[in-house]
Amino acid sequence: MSQNLKTYLLLFFYALCFAQIWGVCYLAPYFSNDYTCAFGMLFSFVGTYWIQRDFKFQLKLWQKLFFLGLLGLYCTSRIQGDWHLFLFGPYFLSFVFVGFNLFLFKDLSKFRNLILVFVLILTYSAYGYFDGWFKESTGWIDERSILIGGELNEDKSTEKKYEVPDSHLDLSQFTFENSQKQKEKIETDKPYVFIATWNEDCRPCKRAIKELSPMLDTLQNLETYFVYVSPKNYDFSTFQSSMKEIEQFHNKKVLADHELSLFSATKMQAYPTFLLVNQSTSTIEFMTVGYSPSKKSLFEEKLIEIETK
Known part of the structure; x- marks a missing residue:
């Protein structure tokens, strides 16, 4: 097996791992909340760094785009065409973190890199943005009801x-x-x-x-x-x-x-x-x-x- 093919297979495997983590941290009905949201985004940032390090920071442009493209396909398959939810959700920030680490942030020891990521994570997960996204994406917002023997409370x-x-x-x-x-x-x-x-x-x-x-x-x-x-x-x-x-x-x-x-x-x-x-x-x-x-x-x-x- 050529080294180039082996690299693509590993990147495909890593992308599947990321998809599993994102699914649990953002969509699992019993598990996902603002804390798992923060973990998922932090994992995306640090995990991409370790992948880069595993390849000695020598991934080619097309290999980086391949990995990023797989995650992009996963994101878009879960939003069902609603770009508002995509840009509003933790999938988008996690996707951005992966892109940052693939093309910009190689040295995690730099304070300015870490502080930007942690501020974004804390802002999103601690101020209710995840709850709003989760409510819309899972259908909680369905307020229609039939009350027999009572009044209809909804609009x-x-x-x-x-x-x-x-x-x-x-x-x-x-x-x-x-x-x-x-x-x-x-x-x-x-x-x-x-x-x-x-x-x-x-x-x-x-x-x-x-x-x-x-x-x-x-x-x-x-x-x-x-x-x-x-x-x-x-x-x-x-x-x-x-x-x-x-x-x-x-x-x-x-x-x-x-x-x-x-x-x-x-x-x-x-x-x-x-x-x-x-x-x-x-x-x-x-x-x-x-x-x-x-x-x-x-x-x-x-x-x-x-x-x-």
């Missing part, structure tokens, strides 16, 4: 028109599949049932599960079920493996709507969809679509109100 001018289901919902008529591939129904002596839908591709669903679980664990008047929904193609192995990846599901009631019976009955058109059902009257107290900070406040208000009844 009606931007509301998507969903088909509202009948307010009567007898949960005993639905059969689900559990993690052992056994048929199971929703059965509880508690007066209320709270249902949160999810699947493996829904980052807002996973964020909601993580943030709502501590509060749901404290409530005594309702039973919580996390219902897996996959409208396109249900696969038991995918449901089972996805369930194991979510640590909040430990000792929780997790079922799969394998026949889409609940999905159809409630006319779900998006996830996460959340339902609060009154067991004694078999009625939907509220139904809401999407997850955001304001939705979290809505859940706290509604569910704590249930707890005091």
Whole structure:
């Protein structure tokens, strides 16, 4: 194998490593935050220096552009055409740090190089820029909701028109599949049932599960079920493996709507969809679509109100 080909293969491998780190530090629903954001950008700066050093600072122009181009392709594949998010996000700063180290910053001992990088990292991660980017890029900002038996709190001018289901919902008529591939129904002596839908591709669903679980664990008047929904193609192995990846599901009631019976009955058109059902009257107290900070406040208000009844 020629030395030139070996260099390109190593650079390709390094680019994959960078992509993995960026994915975890910026997009992983359970892990990413302002601290991981800072780590990801710092890793990009220092990591590029060590790559340069590994090649004795003798990378050719085309080799540098090859490495930078691979990372650029990864960045653009994750922003789905929204250049505002790209320029606003940590991917862009990390990409800039890589470019700086490849073409300008070779000597990390120079104070002016380090201070510039640390100021950029601290400014971005410590002043809420990451939180704003993450909210937009993961879909938290979906404020649309359907409230049955209540008022619509969101702006009606931007509301998507969903088909509202009948307010009567007898949960005993639905059969689900559990993690052992056994048929199971929703059965509880508690007066209320709270249902949160999810699947493996829904980052807002996973964020909601993580943030709502501590509060749901404290409530005594309702039973919580996390219902897996996959409208396109249900696969038991995918449901089972996805369930194991979510640590909040430990000792929780997790079922799969394998026949889409609940999905159809409630006319779900998006996830996460959340339902609060009154067991004694078999009625939907509220139904809401999407997850955001304001939705979290809505859940706290509604569910704590249930707890005091």
